[in-house]
Amino acid sequence: METKIVSAKEGIEEGARIIKEDGLVVFPTETVYGLGANALSEEAVKKIFTAKGRPQDNPLIVHISSIEQVKDLAVDIPDAFYMLADKYMPGPLTVILKKSDKVPYVVTAGGETVGIRMPKNVYTRELISKSFPLAAPSANKSKHISPTTAQHVFEDLQGELELILDDGPCMVGIESTVLDLTCDTPTILRPGAVTAEMLSEDLGEVLQNGKVIKIAKAPGMKYTHYAPKVPCVMSASAEKSVEEYDIKEKEGLNPVIVTRDIFRDVIKERNIISLGITAEDYTRNIYSALHEAEKKYGYIIVEKLTGAGIEASVMNRVEKACGGKEV
Numbered sequence: 001m002e003t004k005i006v007s008a009k010e011g012i013e014e015g016a017r018i019i020k021e022d023g024l025v026v027f028p029t030e031t032v033y034g035l036g037a038n039a040l041s042e043e044a045v046k047k048i049f050t051a052k053g054r055p056q057d058n059p060l061i062v063h064i065s066s067i068e069q070v071k072d073l074a075v076d077i078p079d080a081f082y083m084l085a086d087k088y089m090p091g092p093l094t095v096i097l098k099k100s101d102k103v104p105y106v107v108t109a110g111g112e113t114v115g116i117r118m119p120k121n122v123y124t125r126e127l128i129s130k131s132f133p134l135a136a137p138s139a140n141k142s143k144h145i146s147p148t149t150a151q152h153v154f155e156d157l158q159g160e161l162e163l164i165l166d167d168g169p170c171m172v173g174i175e176s177t178v179l180d181l182t183c184d185t186p187t188i189l190r191p192g193a194v195t196a197e198m199l200s201e202d203l204g205e206v207l208q209n210g211k212v213i214k215i216a217k218a219p220g221m222k223y224t225h226y227a228p229k230v231p232c233v234m235s236a237s238a239e240k241s242v243e244e245y246d247i248k249e250k251e252g253l254n255p256v257i258v259t260r261d262i263f264r265d266v267i268k269e270r271n272i273i274s275l276g277i278t279a280e281d282y283t284r285n286i287y288s289a290l291h292e293a294e295k296k297y298g299y300i301i302v303e304k305l306t307g308a309g310i311e312a313s314v315m316n317r318v319e320k321a322c323g324g325k326e327v
Contacts, residue, residue, distance in 0.1 A: 003158040005150050008123035008167035012130065018162055019044075019131035024051060026139045026153050027063075027127055028167035029119035031092050031176050031192070032146040032287065033153050034063065035161070036134035039073075042104040045135050049106075051160035054142040058219055059109040060135040061094050061176070064118050065128035073116060073133060075100050078181055080203060087202065089118040090125065092172050092193040096180040107135045113182050115219075123167055137219055138175065139164075145226055145294070145321070148173050148287045155291075173284035174317050178219075183207075190219070191313035193283070226287070226321040228294040234304040234318060234326040238263035241301045244327040245270050248299045256296070258289045259303035271297060279305060283314040290321060301327070 006014070008028055015025040022044035025036050035051060037044035039062045049056050062073055067085050070077060074097035081095055099107075099114035108114050119125065128134055138146040139153045147153045150166035177192030179199060187207040188196055200206045231253075235241040241257045245267075248255040256271040257263075260282060264272065273289045275282045282305065293300045302318055304326065305311040 001159055001162060003154060003161055003164060005154060005164045005166050008121070008165040011163060011165045012123060012127050015127050015163055015165055016130040019127070019134070022047070024048065024161040025127070026150070026157070026161065026164040027119075027124040027134070027136070028121050028150075028165060028170065029063075029124060030121060030170055030172045031119075031174060032148055032170055033139040033150065033164075034119075034124075034134070034136035035139035035153075035157070036063065036136040038132040039063075039107055039135035040102055040104070040132055042106050045104060045106045048135065048137065051157060052137065052140070052142045054137060056106065057109045058137075059111060059115065060107050060137055061115040061117050061178075061219065062103065062107065063124070063128060063134045063136055064116060065125040065133075067118070069133055070097070070116055072102055073100055073114060074098060080181055080186065084179070084199075084202060085118070088194055090120040091118070092120075092176040093117065094176045094178045094190075096178065096182055096189070098182055113180070115178060117176055121167060123165065127165070143227055145228055145290045146175065146287050146317075147291075148284075152288070152291050169284075169288070171284060173287060174314055175219075177313070179206075191316050193310060193313060195309045195313060197309055226290075226317050227323070228290050228300055228321060230294050230298050230300060232290070232300040232302060232322045232325070234322050235301050236304045236306070236326065238266035238303075240327055241303065242267060242270065244301050248301075253299040254297050255299040255301060256293050257301045257303075258286075258293055263303070275303070279307065279309075279311045279314070283310055286314060286318065
């Protein structure tokens, strides 16, 4: 199958046709690129798992173009959902609700809940409005680095689908926050740009929950994710990064340090990929940096952030990418 990249603005009609024919389309969002299929078609959704090599016990998020669509996808919708939707949708927040009978179990990994999100990208919302709500994970091979450009997708999934809609780099750069509203206390299952601190202002008590469960309610809970194809470790300081770099260079591994510009004076002439300056820059650029690093280098050393909020969210991804290894 030939895979082509077209402008998201120009490709909406073709994308809608493919979705209506139970095909796969890659679409842009503010978080990462998604691999989408008609969420109401079991046969279409199964193609996502085949294309990605994704385990079928890992659920998918359903992407919508309007809040009205939620009524077809979920039941017993709490008032808190509408309050959060008014503030954060469209945006990088996925909310777990009780699923309706219209949502196939292949979407929810056999569970009775479904994750729902409205992406910010206007072309993606138009695609959905002209076709169906889209079940979609990130548009990469399972366990690999998530894609923040159309080219990242093409390198991973060419030949697995017809169409990639390109709208440039993703502006947030990590997957959405996943918030479970089916618990007694609203519980964050996956951190993201909408942080626990932000949600607690709206909901009062919010719990962080990273435990592994038998039937996962959200993607990114059961398996290693976001991993480069070469060894990757975290470092708590520029000095430790330099020490590790020099060791691995002597071993012939061609290392690189992935960090913010503030540490350039310490790292000096060693290989470096810049993540910018702020924590927001770091979050936006981390996946692109890991994609670049795995192509050019044999060992990756990533700066570790230690703060709360967005820093904690992006470190959730980096820790998984590194398998928890730190120097």
